[in-house]
Amino acid sequence: MLKEIEERADVALLVRSFYQKVRKNKEIGHFFNETISDWEEHLEKLTDFWESNLFYVDKFRGRPGRAHIMVDQKFDNSIEAKHFGVWLNLWWQTIDQLYEGERAERAKELARNLGTNFHMKIFMARERKSLL
Structure with missing residues (x-):
């Protein structure tokens, strides 16, 4: 029997287990591995993000939509819906497997909604850029 997500330690296990898979994934791993220089800091920030959203606490500080736009620009506007699908499936x-x-x-x-939202933000940023 699986357990429920009850505390930050559970969220941290989820985030760390997930990103182990992401980093090894042939389709999306390079976006992360070539962008994130301090994985420990990044995992803590993502744990804050998910803890904030799952437990309604005010820990996360950041602009994840902007971060995704910047990664897309770094990779020559090559992030596509299929990449978000891989991310979501993982x-x-x-x-x-855990909970x-x-x-x-x-x-x-929440992940499904975030994937859609981030993909739309990336698309809209490309449109704005093409108008300049």
Whole structure:
């Protein structure tokens, strides 16, 4: 039987397990591995992000939409919807391997919404850039 996401340690395990998969993935790993220089700092920041969203606490500081736009620009506007699909599938796989319950389901739905939102932000930034 799987356990529920109950505390920050659970979120940290989820984030770390997920990014182990992401970093090894042939389709999306390079976006992360060639961008993130301090993985420990990044994992802590992402743990803050997910903890803030799953437990409704005010820990996360950042602009993730802007960060995704910058990564897309770094990679010559090559991030596509399929990349977000790979990311989302890995996230759901990781959750399903580790957790169950209401917060696990919320983490899945939030990730789906984030993927769509970030993809749209990237697309809109490209459109603005092309108008300049």
